[in-house]
Amino acid sequence: MSEHPQRFIWFCSTEYVAQYPDSLKKLRDEIGLTTIMPESSVCHTSGFRASDEIAQRGPFEDWRSREALWPKAKDGIYPPVAGTVGGFDDTPLLRVIDACREIGIEIWGHLGLWSYGGDVYPEYAMVDIFGKPLDMRYKQWGIGLCPSRKRINEWTRDCLVDVIKRYDIDGFDVDHARYPAPANLSGLFACACESCQDEALRLGYDFHSMKEGLFQFHRALNHLTQEQLLAGLEVNLNFWDFLSYLGDNYGVLEWLKFRAVVLAERMREFRDAVQRAAGPEKVFGSDVFPPSIALLGGHLYAEWEAATDYLTGGSSFGGVVGWATTVTNLATEWAPALCQIVPGLNEGIALQTIYQLFGYGDLALPLSVAGIQGESLPLSEMYRREVTKLKALTSGRIPLYPPVSASGDPELARQLCTAVVDHECDGALFTLNPEGDENLKVIREVFGR
Numbered sequence: 001m002s003e004h005p006q007r008f009i010w011f012c013s014t015e016y017v018a019q020y021p022d023s024l025k026k027l028r029d030e031i032g033l034t035t036i037m038p039e040s041s042v043c044h045t046s047g048f049r050a051s052d053e054i055a056q057r058g059p060f061e062d063w064r065s066r067e068a069l070w071p072k073a074k075d076g077i078y079p080p081v082a083g084t085v086g087g088f089d090d091t092p093l094l095r096v097i098d099a100c101r102e103i104g105i106e107i108w109g110h111l112g113l114w115s116y117g118g119d120v121y122p123e124y125a126m127v128d129i130f131g132k133p134l135d136m137r138y139k140q141w142g143i144g145l146c147p148s149r150k151r152i153n154e155w156t157r158d159c160l161v162d163v164i165k166r167y168d169i170d171g172f173d174v175d176h177a178r179y180p181a182p183a184n185l186s187g188l189f190a191c192a193c194e195s196c197q198d199e200a201l202r203l204g205y206d207f208h209s210m211k212e213g214l215f216q217f218h219r220a221l222n223h224l225t226q227e228q229l230l231a232g233l234e235v236n237l238n239f240w241d242f243l244s245y246l247g248d249n250y251g252v253l254e255w256l257k258f259r260a261v262v263l264a265e266r267m268r269e270f271r272d273a274v275q276r277a278a279g280p281e282k283v284f285g286s287d288v289f290p291p292s293i294a295l296l297g298g299h300l301y302a303e304w305e306a307a308t309d310y311l312t313g314g315s316s317f318g319g320v321v322g323w324a325t326t327v328t329n330l331a332t333e334w335a336p337a338l339c340q341i342v343p344g345l346n347e348g349i350a351l352q353t354i355y356q357l358f359g360y361g362d363l364a365l366p367l368s369v370a371g372i373q374g375e376s377l378p379l380s381e382m383y384r385r386e387v388t389k390l391k392a393l394t395s396g397r398i399p400l401y402p403p404v405s406a407s408g409d410p411e412l413a414r415q416l417c418t419a420v421v422d423h424e425c426d427g428a429l430f431t432l433n434p435e436g437d438e439n440l441k442v443i444r445e446v447f448g449r
Ligand SMILES: [Zn+2]
Pocket: 126, 127, 146, 147, 148, 149, 191, 192, 193, 194, 195, 196, 197
């Protein structure tokens, strides 16, 4: 076991815990809960009230007038953007903080960054390498905000500092610290706006050669044949092989690394600001994409280990960053796109190729998009594979708290927990139902409490 603090974190609803504060004590006693990360589904932060000064400078304050771009505005639901937006009543959050302090539970603040909100704020949105906004066809995977806008980033940093000074919290688990999920094909070619080009120059990347590499890759993709893909299946091509196969000059790799470094730089700045303001014991981290596709979403674990205080995820499966399902998620978008560009390509061959690119070729996964969406997937096996890679690809420098979705089938919950224990991670971040006694028992048993 590592020297890192063991944590059992509950990714919970602020409103729920405010209403049922006794759930904290129950979870502390039954599963050894140490920490909560509350989020309000109304404002998408933990429920912070932005200070007047922050709100006055806020770039997203006019969201209520953007109903055409954000229809949920009419129900009072805030758009998922960066930082803290004004006008939210923090009474429920204050109740949650009091409840935590009373029984010795840590509380991590939650707010969003870049992977959403570009559809509501096109003026701050990511732009792809062709100079276009992201394709709205992929909206469910996120239409992101550019991560290099100085004004937004400095203001977001000030939001974090403002919150850590005014609320009695133990640090942050920030959300959306990523590019859109790689199922969003157009998101892979972003952000290439002018601010990001400046950032490339500052960080020592040759934007022009990355752009040429991406253009060349794009052209090669358009000449791909079914025969080439079949030959690739024969030799078990992985993603990196596939890039060389298409004659990549490392421009694509350089691009992916550049994108990841941009995000890590921001995270480092945010963490430094928070810890300067409130002390080094305030932790700062985020959820990350699972290892198989992390780099495609902007996460280079080595950079993240240097820039944050822990690694965690959002959920085990389902949703945009479900650890077990990101490869199958992206396959549902990549396979139809491949079929469109490769004449006569069979969907099953496209899917098998994609599984293989990300190390899932040996799992008996559905060979149709309808199958991925409709059949049951080997979730525990897929999840275990990601946790194994997480452990193998990290240095041990910071603690690992993989996401465990523990509110469904108890047997599946047991398998997910077992994967975490078998790999000697430092705890887990749970989504769970505090009234689901059978599942709580499973957690207790597997983690040996
Ligand atoms: Zn940009």
